[in-house]
Amino acid sequence: MLSREIYLKKIEGEILNNIDLGDGMFQLLISAEEIAKRVKPGQFVNIKVQNSLHPFIRRPYSVWNAEDDVIEFLIKVLGSGSRLLYERKRGKIDLIGPLGKPFPDPPSDLEIILIGGGTGIAPLMFYAKYYSLSSFKIIYGLKTAPNEYLYSRIQEITDNVFICTEDGSFGFKGLVTDFVKELIEDRYIILEKSMFIICGPLPMLRAFKFLPPERTYVSMEGTMACGFGICMGCAVKSKSSNNYLRTCTEGPLFKLSEIEI
Amino acid sequence: MNLEVNLAGLKLKNPFMPASGTFAYGTELIYHTEAINIKEFGAIVTKGISIKERAGNPPERIAEVPCGLLNSIGLENVGIERFINEKWPLLKKLDIPVIVNVFGEKEEEFEFLAEELDRACVHAIELNLSCPNVDKGGMEFGQNKKSAGRIVEIVKNKFKAGPVFVKLAPNFVNIIDIAKECEKKGADGLSLINTIMGMAIDVERREFVIPRGVAGLSGPCIHPIALYIVYRVYHEVKIPIIGIGGIYDYKSALEFLMAGARACQIGSMLFVEPGIINKIIKDTEEYMRRHKINDIKEIIGCMQIRKIREEKP
Numbered sequence A: 001m002l003s004r005e006i007y008l009k010k011i012e013g014e015i016l017n018n019i020d021l022g023d024g025m026f027q028l029l030i031s032a033e034e035i036a037k038r039v040k041p042g043q044f045v046n047i048k049v050q051n052s053l054h055p056f057i058r059r060p061y062s063v064w065n066a067e068d069d070v071i072e073f074l075i076k077v078l079g080s081g082s083r084l085l086y087e088r089k090r091g092k093i094d095l096i097g098p099l100g101k102p103f104p105d106p107p108s109d110l111e112i113i114l115i116g117g118g119t120g121i122a123p124l125m126f127y128a129k130y131y132s133l134s135s136f137k138i139i140y141g142l143k144t145a146p147n148e149y150l151y152s153r154i155q156e157i158t159d160n161v162f163i164c165t166e167d168g169s170f171g172f173k174g175l176v177t178d179f180v181k182e183l184i185e186d187r188y189i190i191l192e193k194s195m196f197i198i199c200g201p202l203p204m205l206r207a208f209k210f211l212p213p214e215r216t217y218v219s220m221e222g223t224m225a226c227g228f229g230i231c232m233g234c235a236v237k238s239k240s241s242n243n244y245l246r247t248c249t250e251g252p253l254f255k256l257s258e259i260e261i
Numbered sequence B: 001m002n003l004e005v006n007l008a009g010l011k012l013k014n015p016f017m018p019a020s021g022t023f024a025y026g027t028e029l030i031y032h033t034e035a036i037n038i039k040e041f042g043a044i045v046t047k048g049i050s051i052k053e054r055a056g057n058p059p060e061r062i063a064e065v066p067c068g069l070l071n072s073i074g075l076e077n078v079g080i081e082r083f084i085n086e087k088w089p090l091l092k093k094l095d096i097p098v099i100v101n102v103f104g105e106k107e108e109e110f111e112f113l114a115e116e117l118d119r120a121c122v123h124a125i126e127l128n129l130s131c132p133n134v135d136k137g138g139m140e141f142g143q144n145k146k147s148a149g150r151i152v153e154i155v156k157n158k159f160k161a162g163p164v165f166v167k168l169a170p171n172f173v174n175i176i177d178i179a180k181e182c183e184k185k186g187a188d189g190l191s192l193i194n195t196i197m198g199m200a201i202d203v204e205r206r207e208f209v210i211p212r213g214v215a216g217l218s219g220p221c222i223h224p225i226a227l228y229i230v231y232r233v234y235h236e237v238k239i240p241i242i243g244i245g246g247i248y249d250y251k252s253a254l255e256f257l258m259a260g261a262r263a264c265q266i267g268s269m270l271f272v273e274p275g276i277i278n279k280i281i282k283d284t285e286e287y288m289r290r291h292k293i294n295d296i297k298e299i300i301g302c303m304q305i306r307k308i309r310e311e312k313p
Helices: A033-038 A080-087 A118-130 A148-157 A177-184 A202-206 B080-092 B108-120 B145-158 B175-184 B220-234 B252-257 B278-292
Strands: A011-020 A025-031 A043-050 A057-062 A065-069 A071-076 A091-099 A111-117 A137-141 A161-165 A194-199 A215-221 A237-238 A244-246 A253-255 B004-009 B010-012 B016-018 B064-067 B068-071 B100-104 B124-127 B164-168 B189-192 B196-198 B213-219 B239-243 B263-266
Touching: A011 A033, A011 B252, A033 A065, A033 A071, A033 A091, A057 A071, A057 A080, A057 A118, A071 A080, A071 A118, A111 A118, A111 A177, A118 A137, A118 A194, A137 A148, A137 A177, A148 A161, A161 A177, A161 B124, B010 B100, B016 B278, B068 B220, B080 B100, B080 B108, B100 B108, B108 B124, B124 B145, B124 B263, B145 B164, B145 B175, B164 B175, B175 B189, B175 B220, B189 B263, B213 B220, B220 B239, B220 B252, B239 B252, B252 B263, B263 B278
Parallel strands: A111 A137, A111 A194, A137 A161, A194 A215, B016 B263, B100 B124, B124 B164, B164 B189, B189 B239, B239 B263
Antiparallel strands: A011 A025, A011 A091, A025 A071, A043 A057, A043 A091, A065 A071, A215 A253, A237 A244, B004 B010, B064 B068, B068 B213, B196 B213
């Protein structure tokens, strides 16, 4: 059976705006009241990028923000689907969602460390905003300095943000994993009193295996054909049994202790 | 207007049903009526069930290709015992014919599954003799006339609760010969076709996109191939055929019926449009009104036999 939080319904949205944010990223604003009212942080929407048989499958994107009847996405151009979506500036768009399990309710006794890579920052920002988190930090890794608008959006949520860039053009130079290790060494992050939510590319998630597995959550993004639990395509190996879990329905967020990555 | 068809004794209120492996166990979406109304389906076809629970293949399991997709799920399923205890009680309450797809690595496994499903009184069996995503069983049997016929004989001997369909694919074999042999050994119908073996390579990494290399190709890109096979086999056998392969709207479904299929299964498109079967039913009714067709059977197999020149293009 599927979670009550998923809403398996085709919804016709309207693209309101589509803005280039540099470094191959763009902001997509869609009017879709039914989704905006229901969606919780961590959930995704399965988008049909255009009304044709190719690209065949929908593209799942995590929601960046939802306000009134508008949902917002932060997307990077990676393949044919995101490329076509980047080019869509106006018009109707076919959506299914919200899908997937929302992120867990924030605990009151732990500091929440949100670690994002690239567009992986999107659901983390939504999480912090949605729950008006008080005790939390954002650590954000990018290839190069974030676009001014993107940076200002993060700052709207918190001043407690650390940026790492691979080219050193902004903030800490280097990988986000190395920076987190430093913060732990400096006791700026107290390992025993923190919960981690990490969202970014798979190699980045793997590099965080040193964190406490019971209090570290990683957001997975295996290729999925359906997004609602029937194709069994987006398999993630379970640690406790010989079986696989589905990213789309048991995830996308998993405890490090639950899965093998 | 009548959309009913009789599929080797199974009475379907319309010819449209999901394909095995694209609708999980049929129970997952029962309450998601915003998108899917299962009660309107002609039948339900389950995921392939084996004796023991199977974990399936490691990721990546899915790769998109032009107008379709490759999958390598590897028959992940809960096994026969859990299927009968956990899924079947809910499925049988739906009051829709349920076809249980089964898979085995050995003849004895097919025999055992047939016995168990006969005891549970499921409405029909579909023998998966054509899955490309496992190392043993499945396709091995469907690639060889003798072994395919033997499995049919064994299963027919044990399963008396309803018809037995055989699901085949056109990989390196003359599917007509195998279809005829299955009919000779007592198969009640044929499901044509399963996914076709395919492959995708990531040229940047010089790796297969799907680690196993080979995977099953499905989606609209295989529709013309499947249609041609259904048309050819229809003129060679007397048992009913279920047409499968890349259906994406009512027209691509009706093409199968006109080519000779008595019913059809919708697969990959369900991933993209969960409500596609309901839409096909509705659009077919509209088509029948428009063409003043009172009974869907009027169009089944309506394409005349043409002399087919396969050797000379």
